[in-house]
Amino acid sequence: MVTTAEPVTKLVEAFNKLPGIGPKSAQRLTYYLLSRPGEEAKALAEAILALKEKTRLCSVCFYITDCDPCRICQDRERDHSKICVVERPSDIPPLERTGKYNGVYHVLHGPISPAQGIGPGELKAKEFLSRLQDGSVTEVILATNPNLEGETTAMYLRRMILPLGIRITRLARGLPFGADLEYADDMTLSQALEDRQEF
Ligand SMILES: [Zn+2]
DSSP: OOOSOHHHHHHHHHHHTSTTOOHHHHHHHHHHHHHSOHHHHHHHHHHHHHHHHSOEEOTTTOOEESSSSOHHHHOTTSEEEEEEEESSGGGHHHHHHHTOOOEEEEEOSSOOBGGGTBOGGGTTHHHHHHHTTTSOOOEEEEOOOSSHHHHHHHHHHHHHHGGGTOEEEEOOTTSOTTOOGGGSOHHHHHHHHHTOEEO
């Protein structure tokens, strides 16, 4: 016999699908929301809806944005001659938090992964290379993850950029191999950025 009200079960299941949220946390979050005023749950529901409905990809760098170009691409204070290439939109906030980078970005939306059949054509690689054509970019920082797929991606991009004579750097080796940029601590990331090496 089912003893739990269906809306409760549904929300527990939905929370349970989120990364890092197990069944117990999912249940705790659900009952917490039940105990809160209606407006609070409504505000959360609206924030979740707006996340998908009011955001899109920047037409220049492919970061998540609610205006196009995104705030980073629009910022005249930033150094547009430097582009830092990352795999995921979620890699940008940690790099921004270091406060050590004042250039712009390009989000590939994944690494090259032969095992999963993902080649450069499935990524925003072509769009990236076309950003380099007008000669205004002087340095590309390859900040793909320090793992096999990230290295493969960096090697591919390096091969494509080399003929253009643009300086290519890679985040320093302080980052543990196999790690995810997204979860690197601020100090390590900050150091990796400052000590970036020719690649
Ligand atoms: Zn942008």
